[in-house]
Amino acid sequence: MMTNIGNRVTQGQFSFLPDLTDAQITAQLKYALNNNWAIGIEYTDDAHPRNTYWEMFGNPMFDLKDPAGILMEINNCRKTFPHHYIRVTAFDSTRGVESPTMSYIVNRPKVEPGFGLVRQEVEGRSIRYTVHSYATDKPEGERYGK
């Protein structure tokens, strides 16, 4: 049974929609900047649902005030990691909040093999389940093609 049609990783905002265009990303960036949120770019080739912390691409851009500059950095990251998942996060640094407010994927591999369910038989008739990404059978950096 396929519950995730198209076999796409659906994490963060807009992930059930078609990939965002650059113009749409710019609009989202503008929204975040208008709220004074700092934008960071992160990438990974292990998009397991429990893998919360992705690698940062450069520092969070606290000092940028225009979406064009951030889009430049996103494209730079896409060029560096064309087969990785890349997400954009907006961070609200207000004291007491200090947490991400937006997060959406802006780049994904062409083919996403998805996740399998691994059953582990333990004592008695119990079974433990775990979610396993097919792509992570390969070493880091080669998971979605070079």
Place this chain on the structure above:
Amino acid sequence: MTEPAAEQDPKPDVNALHNVPDATPVDLEAAFRDSHVQEVLDKLDRELIGLKPVKTRIREIAALLLVDRLRKGLGLTSGAPSLHMCFTGNPGTGKTTVALRMAEILHRLGYIRRAEVVSVTRDDLVGQYIGHTAPKTKEVLKKAMGGVLFIDEAYYLYKPENERDYGAESIEILLQVMENNRDDLVVILAGYKDRMDKFFQSNPGMSSRIAHHIDFPDYGPGELLSIAKLMLEEQQYRFSPEAEQAFADYIVKRMKMPHFANARSARNALDRARLRQANRLFAKPGAKLTKKDLVTIEPEDILASRVFSDGVPDTEAPKAATL
């Protein structure tokens, strides 16, 4: 979510030249009024004395942008105009000030998204070692996106005597962004005329990508006096009539001396006059001071300058003067 169509520019209609009737009325005046450019131009006229050719050029650019916008409204093509500029002129002729105004005008006309000027020099763009320059330049460019990047003393970017200088790398990145991100960034280079000319000679690519070369003329003595009066007004001071005459004499004398920097010299002279004024007020204890004393610059505040007594600018160290 935004609609993709709303964000992207409508494709220019190739047939608009023929399909839209020639008699279609356009309201240039209304567009001009709506853009509030006149306010900025008026402010420019009020706050910047002289600089006739500069003002004319700015007016022309504003007009072109406005007409382009109207053309776009009719579906006629309006090739995104190249707005990169080069300001050349002697020190203190108002290049930075005009750059700030330019950002405001371009912002009002909707060609840049923020009326903000990121002002940099060579140090901010060029790195110290291999691989340092590109990230540094890109960092600055990212910061300036959507506004105006003002590169002061731009000719320092390129040092022909040192072929391993990293300035060339910075120029290359600049050129690339100036070409590709024309909608996002306006670059203004500034520097002295002769050095900028040399800079462009050795970087023809840079010269051809800059559409507007604006030369800032030196100020005349009358203009400098008006500027000085404007500066004093901003600081809520005023000349007494005799002081005004003294300052006019000061300008004429100072202009003939070395290191004369137009409006900057006038500003420095005023700062020193304010110091002397404060000192003068202190020097008469017991005297009853009024508000008038606090705001008025008297002739002796100006005549005390060494420009009058020794014939040298005040800025020079006293030692150098006696030697």
